[in-house]
Amino acid sequence: MNTAESLRKDALQIYFAGLHAVEADTCIRKYMAVKENSLTIGGKTYDLGKYNNIYLTGFGKVSGFMAAAVEKLLGDKIKKGIVNVRYGYTTPCKYVKLNPAGHPIPDSSGINGTKEIIDIAKEANEDDLVFCLISGGGSALFELPYAGISLEEIKEITASLLKCGATIDEMNAIRKHLSLVKGGRFAGLCKAEMISVILSDVINDPLETIASGATSPDPSTFQDCEWILNKYNLHHKIPVSIQQHIQNGIHGYVEETPKPGDKIFDRVSNIIIGNNRTALAASKEKGGQLGYNTLILSSCIKGEAREIAKVFGAIAREIHASGCPAERPACIIAGGESTVTVKGNGLGGRSQEFSLSAAIEIDGLADTLILSAGTDGMDGNTEAAGAMVDGTTIINAKSKKLHPEKYLLNNDSFSFFKETNELIVTGPTKTNVMDVMLLLVK
Incomplete structure (x- = not known):
């Protein structure tokens, strides 16, 4: 096996080690235990015998896998439940209905499922217990707009926010203020204790x-929404009904989302069972086992994908020149969620755009590989999780008459990597904790 093949094999092992550590069932088993009528989760113990009924609700790409894992622990203690999941992310469940719906653009199936989730929340009484299983993608999969705002208008503003390069915080601030269930409002619909x-x-x-x-409480405001629309010059691109709704909120005609200190959260426990740092730690361990000097750079990477890739390219060249920040064989690991400001009409996602930009940066650099891939197995509007590149990627592409800069300009990284055969295709995974980025230098 030559060095290039060895690097690609190692990179995939390191990437998948991170994925396996944050699979839904793995995280549920790690943080949640049931013995007879005693539930322990997040360091807190609950007497399940004191609740008349136990319900399961949820929303998110992999919340169905979370539901299946919770079913194994609670069994027939569950009265009923419903969870909204992304199309293609269902799994067998006995007590819980999984409702496939649209992501990242919400659809009518998601709204119908949301209504059923609300029905369960309202059915539950003070002496009941409601589980809410939440994972990434829930913003699109759990939606019920205010009266006067249509699903088509929600789709329109969602697409605009995705295209302009807004951060996830900015997108969610707006989505929360257009919704009857986001921004802590769902907790206010339920009288029961909620985990x-x-x-x-x-x-x-x-x-x-x-x-x-x-x-959970929402610190953002309608005024923040106005600021975000101004920042990205979106006022002329969004429906009039949404503009009017935000203005009504600013002037107090629409109630703000529940804020920190609201009593509705006294009966709610929010417990995080897995995140990007969990995945990076497992990847770091695997990198060490494979003989690399391994370093976690950060789990907080954000910004334009193509610009972040330039930093990784610079780190690669620094390792070659000085052995910093890690001696060869080096494995630099990072995670987070970059953004892409879409100006072209190609196919791709943030991980593939990162990888294409990185390929340009490390062109001709020997014994070097860069990988970026989503942990959910889906990158942007494509079937791929991401891509991995090395110092020969651009050389080989040009031999096929491919011009990487043109593909990057058109946001068409998927088409480029389909031609170079460097896509990472996993299919749906059982997790979603943002992206993993790797730099290997032997």
């Missing part, structure tokens, strides 16, 4: 941002 079990896909795990914080 939210959360797999985080957001940098630093702010509860108010993960899946738009349906069960």
Whole structure:
């Protein structure tokens, strides 16, 4: 096996080690235990015998896998439940209905499922217990707009926010203020005690941002929404009904989302069971086992994907020149969620765009590989999780008459990597904790 093949094999092992550590069932088993009528989760113990009924609700790409794992622990203690999941992310469940719906653009199936989730929340009484299983993607999968705002208008503003390069915090601030269930409002619909079990896909795990914080206080305001629309010059691109709704909120005609200190959260426990740092730690361990000098750079990477890739290229060249920040064989690991400001009409996602930009930066650099891939197995509007490149990627592409700069300009990284055969295709995974980025230098 030559060095290039060895690097690619190692990179995939390191990447998948991170994924396996944050699979839904792995995290549920690690943080949640049931013995007879005693439930222990997040360091807190609950007497399940004191509740008349136990319900399961949830929303997110991998919340169905979370539901299946919770079913194994609670069994017939569950009265009923419903969880909204992304199309293609279902798994067999006995007591809980899984409702496939649209992501990243919400659809009518998601809204119908949300209504059923609300029905369960309202059915539960003070002497019941409601689990809410939350994972990334919940913002699109758990939606019920205010009266006067249509699903098509929600789709329109979601697409605009995705295209302009808005951060996840900014996107969710707006989505929370257009919704009857986001931004802590769902917690206010339920009289029962609630345990939210959360797999985080957001940098630093702010509860108010993960899946738009349906069960946690929301510090953002309608005024913040106005600022975000101005920042990205979106006023002329969004429906009039949404503009009017935000203005009504600013002037106090629409109630703000529940804020920190609201009594509705006294009966809610929010427990994070897995995040990007968990994945990076497992990847670091695997890198060490494979003989690399391994370093976690950060789990808080954000910004334009193509610009972040330039930094990774610079680190690669520094390792070759000085052995900093790690001696060869070096493995630099990072995670987070970059953004892409879409100006072209190609196919791709942030991980593939990162990898294409990185390929340009490390062109001709020997014994070097860079990988970027989403942990959920889906990158942007494609079937791939990401891509991995080395110092020969651009040379080989040009031999096929491919011009990487043109593909990058058109945001068409998927088409480029389909031609070079460097896509990472995993299919749906059982997790979603943002992206993993690797730099290997032998």
